Amino acid sequence: MDPKALIEAAQSARAHAYAPYSTYQVGAAVLGGSGRIYSGCNVENTSYGLTVCAERVAILKAISEGEREIVALLVATENGATPCGACRQVLFEFGPTARVLLSGADGTQKELTLDDLLPDAFTLRK
DSSP states (O other): OOHHHHHHHHHHHHTTOBOTTTOOOOEEEEEETTSOEEEEEOBOOSSGGGOBOHHHHHHHHHHHTTOOOEEEEEEEOSBOOOOOHHHHHHHHHHOTTOEEEEEBTTSOEEEEEHHHHSTTOOOSOO
């Protein structure tokens, strides 16, 4: 896996974020089991509950294009923030062992496991 390609895809997606309410732009990129990279950005809505996070946009884009396994997720934000709880659970559904990489605008990077971020995840798997 080349983190550089994920960073570039996530940063590019971040530039397309629609965030007029929070002004917090987020870009994400996922690496599918096929080796393809899918990106997404956050899309806010006046009805805040309808806002969609960049991570879920990227994951759902990958799934809608035929992927069934997420190998890695990279999130690009101003300050290297982690995914929200909903995004963690969606990632667990398709990538329970996925690497989670965080990238800040200043170039800082951090890697976590999904177990670090979502201990005792809800699952029907045994």
